[in-house]
Amino acid sequence: MEQINVKIKNETGRIDKVLSERLKGHSRSQIQQWLKEENVRVNNELVKSNYKVKQEDEIVINVPEPEVLDVLPENIPLTIVYEDQDVVVVNKPQGMVVHPSAGHPTGTLVNALLYHIKDLSSINGVIRPGIVHRIDKDTSGLLMVAKNDKAHEALAEQLKDKTSLRKYVALVHGEIGHDKGEINAPIGRSKTDRKMQAVIEGGKPAVTHFEVLERFSDYTLVQLQLETGRTHQIRVHMKYIGYPVAGDPVYGPRRTLKGNGQFLHAEMLGFKHPTTGEMMVFEAPLPEIFEKTIEQLRNIEE
Structure with missing residues (x-):
């Protein structure tokens, strides 16, 4: 040592x-x-x-001696939207866990990154190399990944300072009457179910902004912007105000739209490049099943 x-x-x-x-x-x-x-x-x-x-x-x-890397690279297809010497932006598909855990030792985004990307930051250790932030397993969309520790710290600082841009699209139950809104409600571990998050007194501050994109019978398509990044934040906040995300097996109703989990997509990601300082903004199209479901709801309206 x-x-x-x-x-x-x-x-x-x-x-x-x-x-x-x-x-x-x-x-x-x-x-x-x-x-x-x-x-x-x-x-x-x-x-x-x-x-x-x-x-x-x-x-x-x-x-301490460096940990032996026990997370193996796997040749899993990966949609890389952007890559340079400091940062990678990937479009994560629904169904993919971001990093290995007891229930998901393989098949994760990290396993794929280790195969496709030569260098990844070491700040989060061997289980989460390069991972600056996460999205849920069944949420699709954009993630930024750091290729070195300096880039990692710069990107993490932007998340902490709320200067990065993260916009999502969600299909939710119910017809939201007002066009815009802000949800400012603290989130913490649920006191009735330890596997869930909830709006609770004494939870961590959490702020979500939303704007209605389109209304259907019994459903609303919304764009959401995160000011904070709590676990399951959008899913918890939308349930809290009475408009749970469609397809959500945890926070949504039993009768819901059939898909590959919740209809929630990280559509837009923006940040200042850790080396050049240039503001970079990326967008990812909705998954096919999300697009098809919206079309079906539109056809019902006609």
Whole structure:
């Protein structure tokens, strides 16, 4: 195990920030992970990321051995919308899980990325290389993937600062009467079903904006823009206001439209390029089954 020794001279501020500036080649996220794993001691004492360094502090970092990659590359077809040396934008199909887990060890987006993309950032470890944000298994659409740690941190910062653009299209139950709206309701783990999320008191802040695109008998097509990125946010928020996403097996009604899960698609993704600073915006067409379902609803109206 490699050991790094740092003595504080005139620096001030949080230890994670100070170390990321002193240790070139090690990202702030990586240092935060070492602190979380109790691999960093100051004057022989364990500290957290928000510890403020003092003059003459002696910091010892025990750098853990790199994890052996046990997630295997798989030759799974992947729609790559854009790629350069820093970032990849992919159009994820319905039915594909983003990264491996106990219930989905293979066949994920990460398995496909490892086969098709040479380099991926290491910030999220071996299970989620390159993954900056996620969308649900049965939600289709655009995802940004980082090819190096510097790009990863820049993209993650944009998500945190709410400067990235994420627009979705959803088909929901019911006819929404007003053309636009904002849902500002905190989301956390449901107190009645631990596998579900819900709007709860004391949950994490969550804001979703929506605009009606088209109305049908008993259904509405809406465009949604995320201001925050909570787990299942759109699905939970739309259920909360009484217009659950059609086809949603978890948050929707039993009688719903038949498809490949919820009719929810990440249609538009925009971000500032981590190196050039250029604003980049990408769009992905609706999946075929989504388009066909809309056409069927239009035909019923006629």
